[in-house]
Structure formats: C-alpha cells, structure tokens
Amino acid sequence: MNEFFAGVLAALMSMLPGGAAEDAGYAGYLEADYVYAAPISAGRIAGIAVTEGQAIAAGELLFTLESGQQQALLDAAEARVEAARATLQNLESGGRSEEIDVIRANLGKARADLALAQSNLARSEKLLAAGTVASVRVEQDRAALAAAEAQVAQLTAQVNVAELPARDAQQVAAEANLAAAEADAGRVALDLEERHTRAPVGGTVDRLFYAAGEIAMAGAPVVAILPEGALEARFFVPEAERAALAVGQTVSVSCDGCMAMTAVVTRLASEPQTTPPVIYSREERGRLVYLVEAQLDAPGNLRPGQPVTVTP
Template sequence: MFTLDDTQQQTSRDQAQASLDQAKASLAQEEVNLKFLTIELNRQTGLANANAGIPSTRDQAENSARQSREHIAQLQAQISQMAASLGGADYSLSQRRIVAQTEGSVEDLYFHPGEYVGASTNVVSVLPPASIYVRFFVPETEFASVHLGQKVQVSCDGCKPVEAKITFIASQQEYTPPVIFSVGSREKLVFKAEARAPGGLPLHPGQPVEVRPL
C-alpha cells in the first residue's frame, strides 16, 4: 500500500550485510590459511618422527594450526550472530512497507508522500468487498413482515439484481431520514435494517438501491 521513510532501517540493514560479508570473507581466508598450516604441521611432524626436524619448529607449527582453528571457531560464532542481526534488520526494514491484511478498495487517503505521520495514526482507509452491505428503511406498516435471515433482492440502475439476507433490524423506530432514495415512501416512522451477502455486494458505497422481499 505505502512505505514509511526507511532510510535509517535501510542503512542498518546495509551495514549488517557488509559486516556479514566481511566476516565470511575472513573465514574463507582463514580456512585457506589453516590448510597451509596443516600441511606444514604434517611436514614438521614427519621430520620429527625421522629425527630430522627441529622440535621448536614443529611446536611452532602445531601452535599456529591450533590458533587458526580457534580463530575459525570465533569467526563462525560471529557469523551466526551477524546473520541473526541481519535477519532483525531485514524484519525492521520490512515493517516500513505497509501491506493491507485484506483485499479491498481505497476509500480515503489521509496523508500524502512527504508528510509526517504519527504513531498509531490512520493513513489510508480500505473497504474490503465482504464489508459492503445495504442499509434500508422498513415502513412501520411493513415491520411485522420483516425478520432476520429473510431473503431480499437488491437492485440498482445499470446492475443485475442480487440476493442478500437481512442481518440487522433496529429495535427502535425513527423518523424517515431527510435523504432517502424512495420517492414513493410517505411513511413518517421507519425501522432501519441491513442486508448482506457472502463475499459482499457488488455495489459502491452510497449507491442508491432498491430492496424488495423475496
């Protein structure tokens, strides 16, 4: 949907990646170094076994190989920690990219690129298709014939009639709203009702419709 300013998070992520790459390069170099040190240690051991080598030289070769192995173990531990840090940096960066949890149409936009947005502030309004329903008003004289779960037909200009079920009926009557799309309604008192369909109704918010019982 939109992306929050991620300059700081991107920089942290790049630094974590660079540190990890450098540590991996150092590990690869040290592993090559250990191979040469191991070859030298084996050579000095062979000379010592043949009484042709110098003991101190053999000891030095063994000490160098041991230090290299310890260094490799340290680098491997650092790489594990750096990989975890990189994962955390990736997560922080991903949280700057806001993705809607459901499909729907954008109904309102409260901020524009470059504007400051405070924490826990709405940025955009999304209307999922399943949330689209019709609200209509039942005349007092017909209220007794209306019940929850009743099927109704919803139609509008230029659209095919669709079937819906009444999911809400107000318990209190009210006066006819000043803006009501029914030129033939003369009733003063009405009951508000709502009808829905699985997956929502193929209508636009505020679109005038006609509701008839089935």
C-alpha cells in the same frame, strides 16, 4: 455512513404513517465497512503507488516511507552476520589453510636446520677425537642442535593446534553469537519491509489522506479501501413487520438509475433506532423501526451512500 445519519433516517421513517413500510418497499441506503491502511511507524512518505478509484489486489503495494536509515541498519546487521559466521567456521575447521601452510613451511625449514645441526655435530665430534678442533666447537654444535630440535618441536605443535577444531565452549559461544546476529538482521529486515505498506485486502482505493512528501504518523490511515463484496444495503423495517424478516432471507434492492439486485439479510438489529418510553403502547410500537443489513450479491459500480428501496 455514520450512526448519526442512520438515526436521523430512522427518525424520519418513524414519523411516516405506519412506519417505513410502503407498497414500494423499505427505504434505506448502501453502506460498506472500509479498510484503512496505515504505517506501523512514522515517517515521510516517499511515494504512493495507487490512485483514488483504482482496483487493487490483496498484497499490492500502496505506499512507501523513506527507508534510508533502515537500509543502513540492515547493511550493518548483515555484515555482523557474516563476521559471526566466519568466526564459527574458523573455529569448526581450525586455522585457515593459508596460515597452516605458512607454519608447515617454517617447520620444513626448521627440520632442514635440524639435519644440518646434526651433521655439524657429528663432524665436529670426529675432529675432536682426531685432535684437530677445540672442545668448545663441539659444545657450540651441540647447543645449535638443541635449538634446532626445540624449533622443530614448537612448529610441529603449532601445526597440530592450528588443525584442531574449537573447544566445545568456544564453538557454543560462536554459534550463539551467530544466532543473535541473524535474529538482529531479521528484525531490521522486518523494519525495512514495514516501510512498504501493502493492501491487506483486495478492493477499490476510495480515498488518499496523504500525498508524497508528507509525514504520516504511526497508525494514521493513509489509504481507505472499499473491499470487494463489502457493499450492503441498510434499511429500516417497522416493528410490526420485523418478524417477517430473517437472517439469510433474500430481498430485492433497487435504486434510481440502476437495475434491480438481490441481497441476503445478514443482520437484524435487536434494538430500535428511536428512544421510546419504557412501556410501549400499541401506538408507540407502530413508530418503532429496526435497522436491517443485507449483503448485495452483485453491487456493480454502486457506491456507499446510494439511497435504495428494499422489498422482501
């Protein structure tokens, strides 16, 4: 119910003799503040999970937007997280065990070649002493031994390096990359989740503004929800009787075709609903009416807009 309607009703009440108060009570209507569910970002509606008049609970899915692009971005972000995590684990533990096994196998072969080179040199030195081989053969065996020793030393160093963890600076950089990748994945996951709009409150679906396949703009309401316990009676009290009501007071509410209900006054307007002159005469004060709001205890199946009568 809009302010224009309230103003018209107040004006009508002020035209009645003695204001709005009658033996039957004060005239008014039922009203409620709706909650509107809207998407955070624009997109085509893939599906609407509720219907008008359906009772829903807080957190229940209302509608979804197409999310193929967001899903692809999430898959890519998660892949980057796995790559960053693998890099960090590799730096923390050194080389992979398979790589180290290959280096160790090469080291074993190099040590065998070293042993053979040592044996060949010892034999050629004996033969040289006996005068059965030339000195050039001994020089060749000595060169082969030196090469074998160098190969063993190189592979031993490679094994030692592969088994070492990363240096501090490298590890810090890898940890930062992993944290950044995880943060990016979290942001993309949130974007994907926001394509699924859920009910912020429990209540009844009052109206659907879009249908599946239509494009909803960011912030444009798609579903209107009448929250549980949001129904209230709004009625008008003459100026002379306003002081008799107080916030927290219990009043009786009735309407055509419904059982009597109780409501608790939650608000007394501080300004009248008409525009009187600055100086109020006794006659003018009698024409003033004030808006009062009272929260219904058990509204049942009543809806906003229902005319009601309120009695203190």
